[in-house]
Amino acid sequence: MYDVVIVGAGPGGCIAAKTLEDSGLKVCIVERKPKNQIGEKVCGDAIGKHHFDFLHRKLGLDYPSEELKAEIKGIKIFSPDRKIFFTVETRDGGYMIDRLLFGQRMVSELGDTQLLANTAVLDFRDRNIVISRKGKTERIQAKIVVDASGMQAVLRKQINSPYIENQIDKRDLAICHREIREYRFEDQEYCHIYLDQNISKGGYMWVFPKGNHTNIGLGVQYPINPKNRFYQYIKGKPFENSKIIHAGGAAVPVRRTLDSLVALQDGVGFMFVGDAACQANPIHGGGIGQAMTAGYLAGSVIKKMINDTALETLWEYNSAWMKDYGARNACLDLFRIFLQNLTNEQINFGMEHKLIKEEDLIKTSEGRDLELGAADKLTRMARGITKVNLSRNLQFVANKMKEIKHLYRNYPSPAGFFEWRTKVKNLYQEFYDRLV
Ligand SMILES: Cc1cc2nc3c(=O)[nH]c(=O)nc-3n(C[C@H](O)[C@H](O)[C@H](O)COP(=O)(O)OP(=O)(O)OC[C@H]3O[C@@H](n4cnc5c(N)ncnc54)[C@H](O)[C@@H]3O)c2cc1C
Incomplete structure (x- = not known):
């Protein structure tokens, strides 16, 4: 019997394990890849430095060195007609990394955590995690299971809980x-x-x-x-x-995070981390840093609660994520839906006439409000007089982003969860009805 079983040795799973180092808990990571392939993944390979600042502070995680391929200042975003580009510089820049080498470093830092590589988690049944190892099916048990299996989301897809969405919209x-x-x-x-x-x-x-x-x-x-x-x-x-x-x-x-990141089934606590929990940035799909941050938050809650797997205690992970990254991702998700439904002509126009400016993109990605202040708004409206609908829709989007942020900043306790979720769903419905 393990205290904690983590499914997947990606950035989310490895940081959850690292957070549990020295906790005295018996922790196991189950990873379907062979050990020497852990980290290998089709990815853009870019990550903001601020994620490492956070984890260096919290866990002493080193900044990229062997896996570092380039240091970057920011992103240039080009309009469809290529006439305009926005330069979005993050405060501290970022890194291009080699994911295999990064993954191998993370594995080398697992300390006392037991790594079952080349082993796939298949299912959770009758309090058992069913695994396939060396051609055989085995069962292991844990008080808490962290599903950090990425897009596979192997246990999220199977769990039977009213709090968890098994499938996400394609x-x-x-x-x-x-x-x-x-x-x-x-x-x-x-x-x-x-x-x-x-x-x-x-x-x-x-x-x-x-x-x-x-x-x-x-x-x-x-x-x-x-x-x-x-x-x-x-x-x-x-x-x-x-x-x-x-x-x-x-x-x-690329959507808002799962509405709840935790659940209980048969007395076993479940936590969802990283892509399995839809925690990547909805605008650009960057999720390495988010998965690691979530792994840290989940691990920190587990450390405090191992002999108390009540839903209310697991819920602390929800509260920690939702009020910060959860709120930010929900805002960006609305912005993503808005952007996805624009035509090339509208994007060219919007960028050329600065209906959306570089500062707006930075503000939104940092979780600040997309403020189209009164005067500013008027200028933008005047500039966009022939595209008044676009301007009005942008104002609608900014308002809805504020509304959803407020909902997430006031993320409820388990008792208020279903009412809260209905409010979120209604907001999305209104949003889709108007823009899609
Ligand atoms: C094309 C593309 C480009 C991207 N570009 C960027 C980028 O530039 N920057 C960025 O930050 N993010 C980027 N991302 C997103 C990023 O790759 C993910 O958000 C991040 O890897 C999520 O980490 P994770 O730990 O949740 O999952 P993963 O990194 O996917 O790790 C999950 C682990 O679980 C294992 N696993 C899966 N199923 C099972 C099972 N049944 N049993 C046992 N183990 C299992 C997998 O083998 C894997 O090792 C990109 C994604 C894609 C697809």
């Missing part, structure tokens, strides 16, 4: 094709994002520098095939014929 997935090319991108300090609703509908193309390699990809909304679009997009680009180091497809959830 419209809330970004499906991507990504290639690492042997090519040195001329702008080594910025990640480039290209908007074009005709090619990457509901998503974007990206070109991220990695020294002598470049991470190039394209994400779209389900059910478009991203690989075909990717090859359409790279036609005529300087890297079109460069050597492919790695190519592959993957998906990431």
